[in-house]
Amino acid sequence: MNGSAPHAYRSYTGPIRTRAWLAWWPITRTELTSGMYRWRLLPLYLLLLAPLLFREALLYARFVVAEVQVNMKAGMAAGRMGSMGRLLQWDERVFYSDYLDDRFLWLFLLLAAAVLGVPLVARDLRTRAWEIYFARAIGRLDYFVGKFAAVFLVLFAATGGGVLALYLTTSLLGPDPEFFARHLGWLAPLLTHAALLSAVLALAALAFGTLSENGIVLAGAWLGLFFVAFCIGRVLRHVEPAARLDWIDPRYLFLASSSLLHGHPPPAGFAAWVGPAVLAALSAAAVLVLGRFLRRQKEGLG
Amino acid sequence: MEVAQATVDPTAPVALSKLTVHYGPVRALEGVDVALPCGAVGLLGPNGAGKSTALKAILGFVRPTAGRVEVYGLDAARHRRAVRRRIGYLPERDTHLTGLTGFQAVAFAGELSGLPRREARLRAHEVLQYAGLGEARYRAMSGYSAGMRQRVKLAQALVHDPPLLFLDEPTNGLDPEGRQEMLHLIRELARHHGKDVILSTHILHDAESVVDWVAILHAGRLVGAGPIRQLLPSPRPTYRVGLTGPTEAVRAALARHGITGELDARGEGVLSLPEGSAEDRLFRAAAEAGARLWRLKPHEPTLEAAFFHALDVHP
Numbered sequence: 258m259n260g261s262a263p264h265a266y267r268s269y270t271g272p273i274r275t276r277a278w279l280a281w282w283p284i285t286r287t288e289l290t291s292g293m294y295r296w297r298l299l300p301l302y303l304l305l306l307a308p309l310l311f312r313e314a315l316l317y318a319r320f321v322v323a324e325v326q327v328n329m330k331a332g333m334a335a336g337r338m339g340s341m342g343r344l345l346q347w348d349e350r351v352f353y354s355d356y357l358d359d360r361f362l363w364l365f366l367l368l369a370a371a372v373l374g375v376p377l378v379a380r381d382l383r384t385r386a387w388e389i390y391f392a393r394a395i396g397r398l399d400y401f402v403g404k405f406a407a408v409f410l411v412l413f414a415a416t417g418g419g420v421l422a423l424y425l426t427t428s429l430l431g432p433d434p435e436f437f438a439r440h441l442g443w444l445a446p447l448l449t450h451a452a453l454l455s456a457v458l459a460l461a462a463l464a465f466g467t468l469s470e471n472g473i474v475l476a477g478a479w480l481g482l483f484f485v486a487f488c489i490g491r492v493l494r495h496v497e498p499a500a501r502l503d504w505i506d507p508r509y510l511f512l513a514s515s516s517l518l519h520g521h522p523p524p525a526g527f528a529a530w531v532g533p534a535v536l537a538a539l540s541a542a543a544v545l546v547l548g549r550f551l552r553r554q555k556e557g558l559g
Numbered sequence: 560m561e562v563a564q565a566t567v568d569p570t571a572p573v574a575l576s577k578l579t580v581h582y583g584p585v586r587a588l589e590g591v592d593v594a595l596p597c598g599a600v601g602l603l604g605p606n607g608a609g610k611s612t613a614l615k616a617i618l619g620f621v622r623p624t625a626g627r628v629e630v631y632g633l634d635a636a637r638h639r640r641a642v643r644r645r646i647g648y649l650p651e652r653d654t655h656l657t658g659l660t661g662f663q664a665v666a667f668a669g670e671l672s673g674l675p676r677r678e679a680r681l682r683a684h685e686v687l688q689y690a691g692l693g694e695a696r697y698r699a700m701s702g703y704s705a706g707m708r709q710r711v712k713l714a715q716a717l718v719h720d721p722p723l724l725f726l727d728e729p730t731n732g733l734d735p736e737g738r739q740e741m742l743h744l745i746r747e748l749a750r751h752h753g754k755d756v757i758l759s760t761h762i763l764h765d766a767e768s769v770v771d772w773v774a775i776l777h778a779g780r781l782v783g784a785g786p787i788r789q790l791l792p793s794p795r796p797t798y799r800v801g802l803t804g805p806t807e808a809v810r811a812a813l814a815r816h817g818i819t820g821e822l823d824a825r826g827e828g829v830l831s832l833p834e835g836s837a838e839d840r841l842f843r844a845a846a847e848a849g850a851r852l853w854r855l856k857p858h859e860p861t862l863e864a865a866f867f868h869a870l871d872v873h874p
Binding site: 269273389390393394 | 618620639640641643644646648650652653654655656657658659663667668670671672673674675676678682685686689715717719720747748752
């Protein structure tokens with residue numbers, strides 16, 4: 258092979274763990290640290306950071322303009338500077354709404370779930386990695402928990418972690434000393450919502466990944482389905498506003514965060530249950546698909 | 560044909576008892592009843608004989624339609640995890656984990672088998688070195704040749720030091736030198752490191768150089784099991800001979816002395832003597848026929864002969 262001298266075989270006398278409840282963890286850790294996962298994570302992180310970088314650049318520009326305004330002593334309102342001025346009036350609340358809400362983060366979550374979550378099982382089907390996993394002392398549940406956790410942790414780190422990081426940095430470093438106290442009430446619901454969304458999307462992405470061995474096609478189909486739903490939702494909103502058929506818009510998944518960030522009262526009536534209902538339906542569908550897959554794949558599973 | 564019974568040897572690493580596996584209307588295995596002994600055992604049979612299904616049933620990948628599988632006395636259906644801890648499996652097909660180096664893949668297999676992370680990493684280095692992968696273990700597996708992947712698979716099977724190894728076509732994709740090295744490693748594991756090895760292969764020469772005991776499957780049924788020598792068509796002394804003389808006279812003399820076998824046009828062939836007789840019977844037959852016996856060499860039993868005899872096929 259490579260000409261290396263063969264070494265003597267040594268028997269293993271060390272410990273063997275038999276704690277079944279931790280059997281899934283090596284799968285999660287290996288997924289998170291594998292070269293392929295890192296390669297996929299990099300562009301996603303860049304995408305996630307892009308608005309933050311944009312915000313920092315904008316805040317810096319605003320600072321510079323303010324300095325200029327002071328120096329000119331002209332009392333020029335930013336509004337009189339045209340579109341540039343309007344952009345500079347973009348305040349913290351608008352940023353949080355845009356960044357954490359339906360303008361950006363829902364798209365990021367769907368994209369991340371497509372890139373990271375959908376190909377996980379499809380790839381193992383294609384490379385027959387099943388035989389490596391299930392010749393070992395792990396079961397089907399360990400396998401899926403391990404894969405699920407690998408997707409969930411990334412999605413939640415990007416959303417919940419992002420919310421927390423923004424909240425803390427703005428509180429500690431921002432110009433508003435009251436920010437921490439005034440917005441403390443947002444934090445728990447936002448984190449809960451981020452966890453719930455990440456869990457449902459991770460589950461759905463895994464289930465979707467069992468439909469074929471071609472992860473790229475599946476990821477494209479996943480994004481395509483949500484895009485079609487988004488378009489239909491937008492059209493219905495304008496065509497028949499009273500009928501409330503726009504719930505098909507996947508942004509409804511983010512309704513709770515949306516109302517919080519816009520400072521709206523908590524959703525009531527139709528809007529109160531549509532988000533959780535869609536999430537529950539998505540979860541149920543994912544569980545059904547996974548269950549069907551496991552029954553069909555008895556051969557090769559533990 | 561003598562077939563080892565499953566229930567008679569409680570110390571057998573693997574005992575199949577009336578094992579039946581059906582995939583819908585397809586009968587992959589039908590009432591297979593065999594106890595595989597310690598040491599190196601060959602699981603042989605033509606394509607579709609049920610070898611892979613038997614391995615999958617032992618590993619617990621498929622649920623038997625009827626019958627049971629015991630591994631070191633443990634019921635494979637009820638103690639799936641405990642059974643798998645005792646087994647190292649080298650799959651036939653190209654299976655790999657994308658995005659990992661050879662070292663990472665073996666350490667990962669060790670962790671899946673229950674080794675603590677640090678131990679799994681140390682052990683991965685050891686078994687990869689043993690399998691002959693050397694420094695290539697730090698490269699991504701996507702760049703490995705088929706032979707290198709076979710070595711990684713062997714290391715994955717060995718990483719948790721199981722007492723029983725299932726090797727499904729371990730020499731697939733190896734060049735002649737690599738093939739010899741792999742067979743040497745398997746022999747060494749079985750003979751010097753106390754491993755019980757079940758070798759599933761269609762290359763009879765590979766099996767012959769490693770195993771002493773075989774189980775032969777055909778169309779889902781066990782058609783032969785036992786030491787290779789016992790599976791031969793007959794225990795009669797057999798010789799490879801060269802015999803030149805009048806053809807008809809030679810045939811008549813051989814028949815008179817109860818010697819069977821075929822000679823080709825040049826007078827060469829394999830002849831079997833009656834049980835208990837010595838080679839002087841051949842000399843006498845040659846003398847009676849006025850023929851010259853110019854070659855006489857004991858014909859060693861071959862696995863191929865046993866295989867075709869069990870299948871009732873005469874190549």
